[in-house]
Amino acid sequence: MALTPVADAMAMILGAAKLLPVEKVKLQKAHGRILAKPITAKRDQPPFDASAMDGYATRLEDSTVGANLKLAGTSAAGHGFRGTMKPGQAIRILTGAPMPKGADAIVIQENASLHDGILQVNVASLPGKHIRKRGLDFEAGDSLVPAGTRLNARDIALGAASGTAIINVRRKPRIAIITTGDELVAPGAKPRPDQIYSSNTFALHAMGQAWGAEIINLGIVKDSLKATKAAITKALKTSDLLITTGGASVGDHDFVQQALKDSGFKMGFWKIAMRPGKPLMFGTQGKFLALGLPGNPVAAMVCARLFVYPLLCKMMGTAADQPEATAILDVDLPANDERQDYVRATLTDLPDGRRTVKPAAIQDSSMQRTLRDAQALIVRPPHAQAVQKGDVVPLLLLDF
């Protein structure tokens, strides 16, 4: 069986992704959610011409050096001057407060003196100076935040400032997670001598939530067709996507595949041309998707980042961030074989702003500590030529 290139497997997985339905949420609950319809301004901001400084509102033609104006009231933020300012008058005005009717200039505090209710202008006003025109920030109907945005604090603040209380977002993808393998025991439990601690559901839970999904964690499933089919039935009832991580042996993987087939899934199954990575399983049952990742934790995490993250983004209608970068190689690397290689590596910043990258000495895909201690994966394309110390190599920055 020929190895399937990473990009081909990705295209097939993304091709099966369905856009999730839209739901309404309160703006203050929307941090990290994916916007489904643009946020548009409900009102001009500012909604009135406003003073940008503490000072006095005047008429521009009255506001000449030496002019004496009669103080006739105050316009404060939230407490605008209610009447109309007359010629020869000035109105005390505070930052953010509405310009009174009849006023079209600002004399800032430092440029005037006040005695017995009479304001003396010491520096002439300039047209429009220190006035924030109505709609300076945005106007009613303006599209402020586009659909597909993963909402950050600035998006939410702008939405609030525009009068928006409820927004339309994509429903969170629901991911059911199971891990299989009789060698696995949950941390906290007591392993037999031939067992190891399970960590894949912990990793996938944290990654999935950070990427915007809701996780249905079905934990470790016993190596039996019955138990696996029961877990698949649960997943079908509660989620949009099932992610499994198989055991280390081929037999384990085939076993989940059998259970999926028995549950009516149409299966695709590839050997992916990547390292770390093993056979990748992909199945669909109508809109429902199932993705079988390697059991090896390092391979499971790297495959999740490469395949699950873009899949979730596609389901939510947003672009997948790929924080790619380059660095200067600290060692020589040999020519690569047919598999795209993701080499765990640490970064060191140089004083001139550049950085060097050094691969971990041993790249065995069972070693989680080197993944934890890495800041990046050096990406070695299939059949890449040998590279030397000092060469610039592409990186995938570790963001999970």
Place this chain on the structure above:
Amino acid sequence: MALTPVADAMAMILGAAKLLPVEKVKLQKAHGRILAKPITAKRDQPPFDASAMDGYATRLEDSTVGANLKLAGTSAAGHGFRGTMKPGQAIRILTGAPMPKGADAIVIQENASLHDGILQVNVASLPGKHIRKRGLDFEAGDSLVPAGTRLNARDIALGAASGTAIINVRRKPRIAIITTGDELVAPGAKPRPDQIYSSNTFALHAMGQAWGAEIINLGIVKDSLKATKAAITKALKTSDLLITTGGASVGDHDFVQQALKDSGFKMGFWKIAMRPGKPLMFGTQGKFLALGLPGNPVAAMVCARLFVYPLLCKMMGTAADQPEATAILDVDLPANDERQDYVRATLTDLPDGRRTVKPAAIQDSSMQRTLRDAQALIVRPPHAQAVQKGDVVPLLLLDF
């Protein structure tokens, strides 16, 4: 009153920060939490010498070209071979499974043929090849994740793999948030003509949660000494830190200050040498801290990033990330005055991997849309000289 440099205000605020107490949480709930005590390995990983491939366990001395070995059992992941392999025997072994007693070499599947229970070795084994030695990834007692780490998915996965179910983290900082100003109305409500929509509590809520805090959102507080003191009393009972955003006028700020003084706070109050930025208020009452940010949303968000984020990090015992960078200026910028300037700007990637930065045309600090649309703030130190198009300037990348 002389302007206080940003770094001096920062030092005074951080100087008052108290480390929060330690609490225990389940590992799977710990994503984004700050580790208070290192995670140490409970066990060697792997806990036994394990095969890295599917194949056959043999004795190295038996594993010569042409040797015929008797297949005497299976070692699968989670189902190790229980007896002792004898000379002249081979044991079927799967990836991740324990090496049987008596075996010290691996013949991979591709290098052997099996007929009628007799394994013929076609390629001689090499010492240690395809065997993951016990403790290859880590050994019992190894410190795997240091205290002070903001836990990501890889940290959590490694903790799980090491047998850790419960960890020690810093309690989340509890932040009470209020915003003051009679000009403010919540989005969704109907503003009077001289009112605007409030957005600061939305911004601070989202930022604080993302930085690891628990938010007690006390919303908009009416401009009265009584209402403000009542909100402060609530904050003192429920939180570690009160953050206020004042109105645009000096009067508003003084007002919160009076309420804090009346509530027993020892106050510091500075004009910070920064832009956007206004008077910054800082008070303490025993361990409890109060920080008064500008009312202007852009200034409030930039000040929160500059002062609140490092404060929260200090309270949790972790280093504050400062994603600094540089870019090539797309325009000329004039010499700067005494205030450190944070100029909203957009970035453009060049094909050669460098990037250019372009300031928004208008930098009025009331304009939230330009903050939303920016990717970075150009940092202009006090009294910085004029810079030209093509010069490299420092940036603070917008990460909120």
